[in-house]
Amino acid sequence: xxxxxxxxxxxxxxxxxxxxxxxxxxxxxxxxxxxxxxxxxxxxxxxxxxxxxxxxxxxxxxxxxxxxxxxxxxxxxxxxxxxxxxxxxxxxxxxxxxxxxxxxxxxxxxxxxxxxxxxxxxxxxxxxxxxxxxxxxxxxxxxxxxxxxxxxxxxxxxxxxxxxxxxxxxxxxxxxxxxxxxxxxxxxxxxxxxxxxxxxxxxxxxxxxxxxxxxxxxxxxxxxxxxxxxxxxxxxxxxxxxxxxxxxxxxxxxxxxxxxxxxxxxxxxxxxxxxxxxxxxxxxxxxxxxxxxxxxxxxxxxxxxxxxxxxxxxxxxxxxxxxxxxxxxxxxxxxxxxxxxxxxxxxxxxxxxxxxxxxxxxxxxxxxxxxxxxxxxxxxxxxxxxxxxxxxxxxxxxxxxxxxxxxxxxxxxxxxxxxxxxxxxxxxxxxxxxxxxxxxxxxxxx
Numbered sequence: 001x002x003x004x005x006x007x008x009x010x011x012x013x014x015x016x017x018x019x020x021x022x023x024x025x026x027x028x029x030x031x032x033x034x035x036x037x038x039x040x041x042x043x044x045x046x047x048x049x050x051x052x053x054x055x056x057x058x059x060x061x062x063x064x065x066x067x068x069x070x071x072x073x074x075x076x077x078x079x080x081x082x083x084x085x086x087x088x089x090x091x092x093x094x095x096x097x098x099x100x101x102x103x104x105x106x107x108x109x110x111x112x113x114x115x116x117x118x119x120x121x122x123x124x125x126x127x128x129x130x131x132x133x134x135x136x137x138x139x140x141x142x143x144x145x146x147x148x149x150x151x152x153x154x155x156x157x158x159x160x161x162x163x164x165x166x167x168x169x170x171x172x173x174x175x176x177x178x179x180x181x182x183x184x185x186x187x188x189x190x191x192x193x194x195x196x197x198x199x200x201x202x203x204x205x206x207x208x209x210x211x212x213x214x215x216x217x218x219x220x221x222x223x224x225x226x227x228x229x230x231x232x233x234x235x236x237x238x239x240x241x242x243x244x245x246x247x248x249x250x251x252x253x254x255x256x257x258x259x260x261x262x263x264x265x266x267x268x269x270x271x272x273x274x275x276x277x278x279x280x281x282x283x284x285x286x287x288x289x290x291x292x293x294x295x296x297x298x299x300x301x302x303x304x305x306x307x308x309x310x311x312x313x314x315x316x317x318x319x320x321x322x323x324x325x326x327x328x329x330x331x332x333x334x335x336x337x338x339x340x341x342x343x344x345x346x347x348x349x350x351x352x353x354x355x356x357x358x359x360x361x362x363x364x365x366x367x368x369x370x371x372x373x374x375x376x377x378x379x380x381x382x383x384x385x386x387x388x389x390x391x392x393x394x395x396x397x398x399x400x401x402x403x404x405x406x407x408x409x410x411x412x413x414x415x416x417x418x419x420x421x422x423x424x425x426x427x428x429x430x431x432x433x434x435x436x437x438x439x440x441x442x443x444x445x446x
Contacts, residue, residue: 017044019441021052025062025081026440032065032078053079060085081105087162089134090432093170095119095300099425100133102141103432111141120187131202134166158204165206167434169215169427171301176318179209186336208434212427213321217295217305218312219430220420222442225293292376295420299383302344328365356389360396367397368404371415382420390419
């Protein structure tokens with residue numbers, strides 16, 4: 001085998017090999033990539049690549065992007081992904097807000113909706129809001145693809161030829177495999193509700209359900225997790241911005257994680273490049289199926305999405321990432337989960353009284369616990385509360401991790417802390433990736 005991910009020339013792995021090729025077409029962008037490069041990067045034979053790309057072109061998923069000079073012989077034809085050949089809907093159900101997006105195969109947002117929501121209003125009310133938002137987005141973004149004779153009232157999703165389905169992300173805990181909700185903190189009425197089944201019956205398209213933090217983490221992993229493809233935030237602990245690193249897969253160079261996180265900017269506590277410069281290489285970033293990071297989401301609640309080896313870690317019962325309910329103060333203030341002294345209760349209480357420095361310190365304590373327990377490469381922060389005061393949280397969390405690194409010694413420096421890209425719609429975009437990522441071999445995790 002050659003290349004970062006490796007392909008296998010076996011009929012049983014046809015879909016796997018196709019996913020490898022599609023992922024490289026996706027990360028190559030509009031500039032495209034040649035069949036020879038595809039063979040080199042996947043480890044597939046040129047003949048296998050030619051068959052796969054011919055099939056993808058026949059299905060409208062790939063197209064020629066021009067020709068590129070070669071070292072000898074005639075110029076090589078380069079291929080690119082056709083973003084408009086497929087779409088997915090992503091819905092973020094927060095405790096007080098619904099945010100929905102329609103994205104293409106490239107992850108570009110084609111249309112979006114946002115509306116107030118009461119997650120405790122009851123299943124029928126919430127389902128109706130999801131259905132209305134999804135149908136409006138499909139009509140706005142994909143209506144031109146539906147033949148006049150195929151337009152049926154209330155069936156805009158099923159009639160859209162390029163729509164792959166709907167991803168829904170909301171607070172946990174929940175069963176990702178069965179699409180069944182558990183006792184959502186503060187909303188026990190959802191316990192045991194089969195959300196996936198109910199939405200599929202209502203909308204007539206495939207539905208995937210996951211926790212908000214897992215969906216956001218998946219979107220970050222697919223997009224390069226802070227590398228050049230999606231690090232527009234540019235805020236890092238210890239300083240603002242700096243170089244952004246580079247993107248998701250091999251040819252895009254060094255992503256956000258690589259050797260303890262690459263980007264060339266100032267990192268947590270001013271540690272500079274101590275966590276590695278990661279200059280290029282075949283799979284340097286978190287989005288390149290390597291490295292690890294924790295996405296910490298602070299909004300109406302607090303949770304974490306964990307990525308190891310480029311895949312989301314959900315655990316044996318898909319319950320991993322209940323970060324907000326680790327107890328950090330015995331006999332502390334009561335939490336809505338029923339325990340006392342949870343990090344979520346302490347953090348949200350500090351936010352409510354306007355003490356962002358204390359909120360960041362509490363969040364940093366939890367992040368330091370994760371770093372010590374899991375030896376992660378990078379911490380990414382997101383959610384509405386973080387978005388409202390990004391520097392306070394990035395620098396505050398970074399200071400705690402910096403203090404931990406100084407206590408422990410060593411030469412690696414602190415775990416870098418950065419603001420997650422995509423801002424407040426990151427969960428909704430990640431929810432859409434629940435449908436898209438498997439096409440590119442990126443949907444699996446532990």
